[in-house]
Amino acid sequence: MFKLTKYVLMVFDQALGDLFVVRTAGNVVDPVAIGSVEYALEHLKVPLIVVLGHMKCGAVKATVAGGEAPGSIGAVVAKIKPSFDKVKANGVAGDEAVEETATENVGATIAELKKSPVIKHLLESGKVSIVGAKYHLDTGKVQWFEQ
Ligand SMILES: [Zn+2]
Numbered sequence: 001m002f003k004l005t006k007y008v009l010m011v012f013d014q015a016l017g018d019l020f021v022v023r024t025a026g027n028v029v030d031p032v033a034i035g036s037v038e039y040a041l042e043h044l045k046v047p048l049i050v051v052l053g054h055m056k057c058g059a060v061k062a063t064v065a066g067g068e069a070p071g072s073i074g075a076v077v078a079k080i081k082p083s084f085d086k087v088k089a090n091g092v093a094g095d096e097a098v099e100e101t102a103t104e105n106v107g108a109t110i111a112e113l114k115k116s117p118v119i120k121h122l123l124e125s126g127k128v129s130i131v132g133a134k135y136h137l138d139t140g141k142v143q144w145f146e147q
Pocket of ligand 1: 025026027054056057058059060
């Protein structure tokens with residue numbers, strides 16, 4: 001767990017404790033993850049939500065590959081599937097479909113977070129902002145999405 005947090009710290013050059021990291025496969029959110037974000041905003045006064053996807057995401061690859069996902073991985077895949085369905089409908093396939101699905105999925109997670117009344121209220125008050133981004137494994141660069 002510490003190792004994963006350190007990884008994110010390195011990406012944004014932040015010191016220990018500067019980031020409240022809610023990390024899930026495929027950057028999907030469920031009520032526990034949304035509650036964790038709400039806690040960070042309400043109690044720790046975190047001013048910015050970054051939904052950070054990444055290239056060559058295994059969870060997205062599993063979604064695009066289809067088939068049976070073992071255990072609770074199916075719950076992750078089910079969250080990503082609507083994003084892949086959109087990409088597939090545009091006739092995109094292969095590695096390109098993985099990357100476009102990952103990008104679409106960041107947007108889907110932002111949309112889901114915005115449905116939380118707590119987050120919605122804080123966004124509307126201007127106390128909190130939300131942005132999407134994608135981490136490029138090959139270059140170490142973070143690409144910020146347009147709003
Ligand atoms: Zn991933």
